[in-house]
Amino acid sequence: xxxxxxxxxxxxxxxxxxxxxxxxxxxxxxxxxxxxxxxxxxxxxxxxxxxxxxxxxxxxxxxxxxxxxxxxxxxxxxxxxxxxxxxxxxxxxxxxxxxxxxxxxxxxxxxxxxxxxxxxxxxxxxxxxxxxxxxxxxxxxxxxxxxxxxxxxxxxxxxxxxxxxxxxxxxxxxxxxxxxxxxxxxxxxxxxxxxxxxxxxxxxxxxxxxxxx
Amino acid sequence: xxxxxxxxxxxxxxxxxxxxxxxxxxxxxxxxxxxxxxxxxxxxxxxxxxxxxxxxxxxxxxxxxxxxxxxxxxxxxxxxxxxxxxxxxxxxxxxxxxxxxxxxxxxxxxxxxxxxxxxxxxxxxxxxxxxxxxxxxxxxxxxxxxxxxxxxxxxxxxxxxxxxxxxxxxxxxxxxxxxxxxxxx
Numbered sequence: 328x329x330x331x332x333x334x335x336x337x338x339x340x341x342x343x344x345x346x347x348x349x350x351x352x353x354x355x356x357x358x359x360x361x362x363x364x365x366x367x368x369x370x371x372x373x374x375x376x377x378x379x380x381x382x383x384x385x386x387x388x389x390x391x392x393x394x395x396x397x398x399x400x401x402x403x404x405x406x407x408x409x410x411x412x413x414x415x416x417x418x419x420x421x422x423x424x425x426x427x428x429x430x431x432x433x434x435x436x437x438x439x440x441x442x443x444x445x446x447x448x449x450x451x452x453x454x455x456x457x458x459x460x461x462x463x464x465x466x467x468x469x470x471x472x473x474x475x476x477x478x479x480x481x482x483x484x485x486x487x488x489x490x491x492x493x494x495x496x497x498x499x500x501x502x503x504x505x506x507x508x509x510x511x512x513x514x515x516x517x518x519x520x521x522x523x524x525x526x527x528x529x530x531x532x533x534x535x536x537x538x539x540x
Numbered sequence: 541x542x543x544x545x546x547x548x549x550x551x552x553x554x555x556x557x558x559x560x561x562x563x564x565x566x567x568x569x570x571x572x573x574x575x576x577x578x579x580x581x582x583x584x585x586x587x588x589x590x591x592x593x594x595x596x597x598x599x600x601x602x603x604x605x606x607x608x609x610x611x612x613x614x615x616x617x618x619x620x621x622x623x624x625x626x627x628x629x630x631x632x633x634x635x636x637x638x639x640x641x642x643x644x645x646x647x648x649x650x651x652x653x654x655x656x657x658x659x660x661x662x663x664x665x666x667x668x669x670x671x672x673x674x675x676x677x678x679x680x681x682x683x684x685x686x687x688x689x690x691x692x693x694x695x696x697x698x699x700x701x702x703x704x705x706x707x708x709x710x711x712x713x714x715x716x717x718x719x720x721x722x723x724x725x
Contacts, residue, residue: 358631367631369687379631430654431594432630443652445621445632448573449664451561451691455622458629465628489561496633516698517561517691 352504353513353532355379356496358462367456369501372535379462379499380540384417386497389426391439394473399486402479403438406490409512409525410498416533418498430470432457436497437468438490440477444470451475451517452489454496467497481520488512488522500532562634564690565667567701571719574647574663576610578602579672579713581643583615587623590655596630597653598623600638602646608713609720610648618648619659634688636662636669645670645681645712667700672709682706 354369355378370378390396390403400422407420428437430444446453450472457466469490471477477486495513502515510518511528571577580602587598600618622632638644647668650658662668666688670681683700692698701707707715 356631356633358629367633429594431592432596432628433594445635445651445653445661445663445665447651447663449563449565449569449667451563453561453665454633456631456633458631460627492561501633515688515690 351528351531353511353528353535354501354504355532355536356456356499356501358458367501369504372532372539377462377539378536379456379458379464380536381418381464381498382540385419385421386436387421387423388436388438389424389428390422391427391429391437392425393427393440395440395471395477396438399477399479402485402487403490406487406494406523409491409523410494410533413525413530413533416530416537418533418537420494430455430468432466434466436466438471439469440471440473442473446470446472447474451484452493454493456497456499462499464497464499469493469497483519484517485520485523488520489517491523491525492517495529495532498533499536500529503528503532562665562667562685562688562690564685564693564698564700565664566693566695566697567715568719569693570647570664570668570701571609571716574609574649574668576612576616576648576660577608577646577716577720578604578610578612578616578648579606579608579643579645580604580616582638582640584640585623585638587625589625590653592655595621595654596623596625596628597621597656597659602638602644605643606713608645608716612648616648616660618646619653619656619661621653621661632665635665636684637666638662638669643672645672645716670702670706670712673706675706675708677708679709680706681709681712 356367357370357378404422411420452471455468459465479486491512503511503513505528511526512522513529583601585598585600598620602616622630649663651661651663653659666684669684685700686704
């Protein structure tokens, strides 16, 4: 096969792979095994084993203003509003106030900036889910790494975009497998302020979760 | 060739799944940033509440087969965030997964975890743990970060070291030892 033919054949193959991808490729977080540390697997919404989910609709969040947490309330609220506004889904995320709490299991959903909490070095932000029997989420916390510079002006790293992404995880949504543009907020990599806005794939993930549970 | 490209593309698409936001670390950065690097087999894992009862941690006991960097005994206990106690599970999205009976190459450091000061842990979460798997050409080290796509590093690289196919185990050992001794491979 000559070079031109090879390139053409590869382009066709790539096209076939791309067209085989579903228009919705969201994935949900599945707690893999009982009794050991789990990082959470990515499964489709129809997965027989179910996935992490809330069984309440109203989810209150508190944020710690220490360190870089100061001045971030508007960005955090906007990220929550994006998920609250998903049509045909009834979750209401509210920034209910401030807290001095850390990354701890205390029945309070907390967002904070810290150096530590298992998120140092290359880690920008970490999300922990606390699950009860049946993969019911009873608490979730997000710790931003204060070793990085966090911005609300649109510069890197954008608080609202990363918060929207991590809040998606807090709702039981894993990373999407959709790679086309516009990229969903739950795409597995940071891509700037565009991540502030939820795409159809993100919305479909929450809608599917709510229709199942 | 095209087949390889197509398979590689399909594999990379299928591998997209993760959570916690991590910037990509190359092997050089992993070696430089961690005090200890070991190859070992997980003996057992025990989850518990920390002293303040504010966070579930898991101690993973590892029989060390080889020390590539640092001063490590024949057995080491690695503390990870998350685990299960009673009917409560704490799940760390993007964390390292260490399963009893399986072997890993681990990049370890002492870090503050909730309620524990300077615990020996896999600091870089899934990026600091390599599964040892048998490939068609022998043993390979495959980064757990392949299941957790990464933010590009300063050079624009996005794949975990070795990608989905991993790195031949012996080559990995040589590279890590070389980097740990300040050599450039």
